[in-house]
Amino acid sequence: MSVITGKGRHRRKNDETNQWESGDEDTEIEVKEKVVQEPSTLTSSKQEEPLIEDDEQNIEDLSSLRDKSRSKYLQRRQETKLEELGKEIKSYQDRINSLTYREKQDYEHKKNIYDLVKGRESLKRDSEQSSEYQLPQDYVNDRKRKLGVLNEREKVQEVELEQDQPKRNRYDSQWERDQLDRATLGKSLAKPDAINLPGQEDYEYVFDESQFVDFEEENTLEGSNKDSELPTKQPEISEASSYKAVRESLPVFSYRERFLSTLESHQILIVVGETGSGKTTQLPQYLHEAGYSKGNKKIGCTQPRRVAATSVANRVADEMGCKIGQEVGYSIRFEDESSDKTVIKYLTDGMLLREFLTDPELSSYGALMIDEAHERTVSTEIILSLLKDILKVRTDLKLVVASATMNAQKFSTFFDDAPVFNIPGRRFPVDIHYTKAPEANYIQAAITTVFQIHTTQERGDILVFLTGQEEIETMQESLEEAATKMDLKSSDNQLLICPIYANLPPEQQSKIFEPTPPNSRKVVLATNIAETSITIEGVSYVIDPGYVKENVFNPISGMESLVVVPCSRASADQRAGRAGRVGPGKCFRLYTKWSFYNELQANPTPEILRVNLTSIVLLLLSMGVTDLIGFDFMDPPSPDTLMKSLELLYALGALNAKGMLTRVGRQMVEFPIDPMFAKCLITSSRFGVTQEILSVISMLGESSNLFYRPKDKKEAADKCKEKFHQEQGDHLTLLEIWKEWVDTGYSSQWCQDNYVQYKTLKRAREVREQLSRLCIKAGISVDQKDEPRADSITQMIQKSITSGFFPNIARLSKMGDSFRTLKKNQAVYIHPSSSIFPTKPPPKLLLYHELVLTSKEFMRNCMLVDDRWLSELAPHYYNDKELDLSRK
Known part of the structure; x- marks a missing residue:
């Protein structure tokens, strides 16, 4: 054996x-x-x-x-x-x-x-305790051996695929192999194309790696914190560290004495400082501490945006240990949080411009800081031109013009070679990544890049630049939906979506400044306000689609519209710099390197060269500036734009034949609104419908953000909107919404039930209250007439609106497929959001609030008008031929 x-x-x-x-x-x-x-x-x-x-x-x-x-x-x-x-x-x-x-x-x-x-x-x-038949051990061993051979063969095939060697399986076509991989569910049979994020189960919501945006690193934006004096991290405010410690940690602190000594010997100083250096919050405090606010004087600091003015003012109030509105205050349109005790005042440039009306020499200010001057807004341009003359008279007034590097020399030259004072920011190197190919949909590419960063990069908040509120809300909805499906909304590993735009309520705006919780990542969706106006701590990654929304006015057609255009190279570098605030960062540009150098202009176009200047011209005329062509603009606007503004003011009755302001014109100046709106208010007093016109005007300013449509309740939202529709048009529809809301006692529940934005109506209410006070100041009666009226209230409301917007009249074309503007004979169309779209038969004559250029030239906020009203209210504007066309 x-x-x-x-x-x-x-x-x-x-x-x-x-x-x-x-x-x-x-x-x-x-x-x-x-x-x-x-x-x-x-x-x-x-x-x-x-x-x-x-x-x-x-x-x-x-x-x-x-x-x-x-x-x-x-x-x-x-x-x-x-x-x-x-x-x-x-x-x-x-x-x-x-x-x-x-x-x-x-x-x-x-x-x-x-x-x-x-x-x-x-x-x-279980098998040992059971009497059931068991397979022989040899069978099991033999099966394992066979499976082992198959697994080894599969590993060899995967290695061959990775090395791109000749394939040894029966799928000779790459397409067939790809289809097999896509159709196979088991992880062992397919290539690892999908990433299962933490907290998610297999075969649920996955993020496909093959759909990642393909980036390539081209260059690095060098940091500026080479000075050893600059700390690498700002201490957080806690019991152990006070606001004093935080202030002293900012880069601007080490330049305090040099700044004050330079300003003492010069009346005008151009300050160049990166965002995050602390110039906006600290320089006004240094001016106050140096005594420039003595003798009942104030330190003024302008901001181009309302969000920046309010947020910075609140921050400085906290640092000075006072309540907002006391020693530190702010002033924005329709909102003033300042008092006689205020010594540091943050305000929008438009509000400072209006202060010239009551105080042409700005005698209440001891020092002024024009912040973010490089953005070149219209109000900032006019302020700088006016200050250039005022400073010759007021030798005790100090002026600080804060600008980014790109425009510093231009400001210095404008102010007769004023000295330039540089304050380096705390900025670390930023790696710049460009896409290898253009992206067809930059919103979708931005969403993909957010999750691409979240799954492949280290901790750090993400800042995404978008063009406006609509894009921000769309992307926020998509991100939150995806984050919920991928279980990224729990207490750990959160993906916090924080939007920031001008119409967002202050309590929601403040969320972007709150520290990010541990084991979480914050995604900030912002407009170009985050380029320079505000600083968001903790951002390590920036996603830049490369676009910005600009207001463009065509003086020939009279069309003013917001259009999305490529941003400038200077703006792109400003955006990238936001990633280098707390440490080395990365910027993902959703466009190619070739586009950056060949399709983006070097600097942004000054706003004064591309907007309607009617309000500015009226303001300058009220200040006694009659020679508009010879006015010392930094970048003079085109003569055509100035002439169009003068023609419109004359048609509205604000100017006489000699170009001098009339009584109506002086009343218009009192209102911080478009002169056409102001004319409506003035005329409404004669018709006794001022209360209604106040409501219509306040609602028109917020009409674009009035309704919302949840994805799962679109039909219900549309039906609720339709029940407000008035056959006379959108102006009366807005008035109906306002009346119903007032009847409910300004109820938020009513807004929720009718899919109306409560915060939008709340803003409209605040605007209306301010305008009502200004009417009284301008001598316009706001009381209703009790005597019998020849026309109905609805017709008098329509007439009041027509008195201000008579230039915006369109008639139905002969073919009936479009409208033609009565003055320019330009083809225009009713916007689909209008309450009279579509109306059959279509109205013969319409008044529109504005023209918007998207896929077509659309008329927004339309109202039916009677041709007889044009003969009554605007006989001087339309000739007989045009009036005849309006009757046909």
């Missing part, structure tokens, strides 16, 4: 039958006992008389014992390793929400092995 030994249970081969037989258990036990009792005898069996007559049997039993001993060792080793694996898995589970992608993969792999082994042991125990 021969003996075959090996791992596992031993077997014997019968020489006579040539069949395998199981070993004799009794003999096995007996040999085991003898080995234990007499080990020395066994070792000397070759020299002495053997214990067992059959030597072959002795060798077989010894091999069996070795196999059993090894099996027990392997069993104990498996149990030990399994226990260690369980502890390792437990450690992963304790910090599951903070695992990296690689750790997540390792955890899932080890957990699968652990569950497989535990499941097999459980199955084995």
Whole structure:
């Protein structure tokens, strides 16, 4: 009898039958006992008389014992390793929400092995206790061997695919292999194209790596914090660190004395400082501390945007330990939080411009800081031109013009070579990444890049630049929906979406400044306000689609519209710099490097060269500036734009034939609104409908953000909107909405039930209250007339609106498929959002609030008018031929 030994249970081969037989258990036990009792005898069996007559049997039993001993060792080793694996898995589970992608993969792999082994042991125990038929051990071993061969073959194929070598499988077509990979569900059969984010189960919402935006790193935006005096991180405010410590940590603090000494010897100083250097919050305080606010004087600081003025004022009030409106205040349109105690006042440039009306020499100010002057807004341009003359008279007034590097020299030249004072910002190097190919949809590309950063990059907040509120709300909705599906809204591993735009309520705007919770990432969706006007701590990644929304006015057609255009290279660099505030950052530009250098202009176009200047011209005329062509503009606007503004003011009755302001014109100046709106208010007093016109005007300014349409309730929202529609047009529709809201006691629940934005109506209410006070100041009666009226209230409202907007009249074309402006004969169309779209038969004559150029020239906020009203209210504007056309 021969003996075959090996791992596992031993077997014997019968020489006579040539069949395998199981070993004799009794003999096995007996040999085991003898080995234990007499080990020395066994070792000397070759020299002495053997214990067992059959030597072959002795060798077989010894091999069996070795196999059993090894099996027990392997069993104990498996149990030990399994226990260690369980502890390792437990450690992963304790910090599951903070695992990296690689750790997540390792955890899932080890957990699968652990569950497989535990499941097999459980199955084995059940089978040992069961009397059911079990497959032979050889079958199981043979099956495992075959699976092992298949797995090895699959690994070889995957390596071949990665190395792009000749393929050894039957799928000779790359397309077929791709389709197989897409159709296969099992991870072991497909390439790892999808990433399962932390906290999500298999086969749920996944993010496809193949859809990532393809970036390439081209260059690095060098940092400016080479001065060892600049700290690398701003301390947080806590019990241990006061506002004083935070102020002293800012880069501008080390330049305080040099700044004050330079300003003492010069009346005008151009300050160049990066965003985050602290110039906006600290320089006005330095001026106050240096005594420039003595003698009932104030320190004024202008901002081009309302959000920046309010947020910075609140910050400085906190630093000075006072309540907003006391020592520190702000003033924006329709909102004034200042008092007689105010010594530092933040205000929009438009509000400072209006202060010239009541105080042409700005005698209440001891020092002025024109912040973000490089943005070149119309109001800033006019202010700088006026200040250039005023400073010659007021030698005690100090002027600080804060600008980015790109325009500093231009401001210095404008102010007769005023000195330039540089304050470096705390900026770290920023890696610039461009796309390898143009992106067709930059919104979708931005959404993809957010998750691409979230899944592949280290911790750090993300700042996304968008063009306006509509884009921000669209992207916010998409991000929140995806984050919910991917379980990124829980307490750990949160993806916090924080929007910021001008119409957002202050309490929601403040969220972007709050510290990001641990194990979370904040995604800030902002307009170009975040380029320079505000500083958001914690941003390490910037996504720049490369677009900005600008207001463009065509003086020939009279069309003024907001259009999305490529931003400038200077603006792109400003955006990229936001990623280098707290450490080295990255900027992902959703356009190619070629586009950056060939399609983007070097600097933004000054606003004064591309907007309607009617309000500005009226303001300058009221200040006594009659020579508009010779006025000292930094960049003079085109003569055509100035002439169009003068013609409109004359048509509205604000100017006489000599170009001098009339009584109506002086009343118009009192209102910080478009002169056409102001004319409506003045005329409404004669018709006795001032209250209604106040409501219409305040609602028109907020009409674009009035309704909202939830994705799951679009039909219900549209039906609610339709029930407000008035057959006379959008102006009366807005008035109807206002009346119903007032009747409910300004109810927020009513807004919710009717899909109306409560915050929008609340702003309209605040605007209306301000305009009502200004009417009284301008001598316009706001009381209703009780005597009988020849026309209905609706017609008098329509007439009042027509008195201001008579230049915006369009008639139905002969074909009936469009409208034609009465003055320019330009083809225009009713906007789909209008309450009279579509109306059958279409009206013959319409008044519109504004023309918007999108896919077509659309008329927004339309109202039906009677041709007889034009003869009554604007006979001087339309000739007989045009009036005849309006009657046909």
